[in-house]
Amino acid sequence: MKIFKEIALLRAFLGEKKKFGLSLGLVPTMGALHRGHLALIQAAQQANEVTICSVFVNPTQFNNATDLEKYPRNLDGDIQLLESAGCDVLFAPDTKEMYENASGLTFDFGQLDKILEGKFRPGHFSGVALAVSKLFNIVEPSRAYFGQKDYQQFQIIQVLTQELKFNLQLHSHPIIREADGLAMSSRNQRLDNKERTNATALYRALMIARNALHENASWADARQAAWKMMEETPDVKPEYFELAHRENLLVQENVSNDDAVLLVAAHVGKIRLIDNQLLKE
Numbered sequence: 001m002k003i004f005k006e007i008a009l010l011r012a013f014l015g016e017k018k019k020f021g022l023s024l025g026l027v028p029t030m031g032a033l034h035r036g037h038l039a040l041i042q043a044a045q046q047a048n049e050v051t052i053c054s055v056f057v058n059p060t061q062f063n064n065a066t067d068l069e070k071y072p073r074n075l076d077g078d079i080q081l082l083e084s085a086g087c088d089v090l091f092a093p094d095t096k097e098m099y100e101n102a103s104g105l106t107f108d109f110g111q112l113d114k115i116l117e118g119k120f121r122p123g124h125f126s127g128v129a130l131a132v133s134k135l136f137n138i139v140e141p142s143r144a145y146f147g148q149k150d151y152q153q154f155q156i157i158q159v160l161t162q163e164l165k166f167n168l169q170l171h172s173h174p175i176i177r178e179a180d181g182l183a184m185s186s187r188n189q190r191l192d193n194k195e196r197t198n199a200t201a202l203y204r205a206l207m208i209a210r211n212a213l214h215e216n217a218s219w220a221d222a223r224q225a226a227w228k229m230m231e232e233t234p235d236v237k238p239e240y241f242e243l244a245h246r247e248n249l250l251v252q253e254n255v256s257n258d259d260a261v262l263l264v265a266a267h268v269g270k271i272r273l274i275d276n277q278l279l280k281e
């Protein structure tokens with residue numbers, strides 16, 4: 001695997017590949033890689049001649065300084081995982097490389113970045129959009145791969161791609177879960193054993209509400225049952241639990257099962273986790 005820390009060297013290398021008409025698949029990550037990330041790498045490998053994984057803990061998307069400081073970092077482990085997965089290129093720039101001469105550019109997505117995650121993490125999606133735009137401009141991939149785990153992030157990136165006319169295809173990959181349902185996340189590493197067990201409450205809440213809605217319960221009742229279970233689980237403090245339209249993410253009570261996604265965020269101990277579930281896959 002080729003490893004690049006500098007934009008200019010990566011561009012020169014990929015420029016050669018493009019000359020031969022090779023397709024490029026980009027998988028942007030913040031590292032501390034797990035099987036969820038590897039599933040995206042695999043999807044990229046299946047459809048592209050060259051797969052590029054980026055590992056960059058993007059400071060502008062963190063609205064909490066402690067979260068940024070404590071975010072798991074393990075570049076050596078990531079390199080090993082990517083090597084054994086057969087990834088072609090790793091781009092691992094430092095903050096200076098990505099943000100030299102930063103102007104403080106921000107993005108405003110109207111309603112979409114003010115709701116759900118945006119409400120609790122102001123500025124988060126602006127930072128995501130900035131880092132993703134930089135990566136799209138640097139790599140100019142044929143296709144880019146993201147996880148459904150970050151459901152709202154994918155909607156934001158879709159809008160960004162349309163609005164800025166990035167010439168690439170976006171792909172969303174289903175959530176990869178642990179055997180007990182917990183969505184894989186780099187942040188799970190920071191849970192202690194007890195918190196790790198209790199963290200399944202997010203997935204269980206999604207299942208409680210989904211099953212209730214499938215049995216024609218009202219959203220108010222489904223939500224209350226899920227919320228109560230989370231509140232009664234030690235270490236777990238739910239932040240939001242919403243039913244939204246799967247495309248525009250507008251929170252709605254009367255959305256049909258075919259069009260709806262359930263989204264949850266909760267603190268488990270000191271760690272904030274998110275998860276979601278389409279009512280109909």
Ligand code: AMP
Nearest residue numbers: 029030031036146147149150175176184
């Ligand atoms: P992150 O490193 O957490 O920023 O994630 C990088 C990419 O991997 C994002 O597009 C995430 O949505 C995706 N991802 C993270 N966890 C999972 C998972 N459990 N299943 C599928 N995709 C994931």
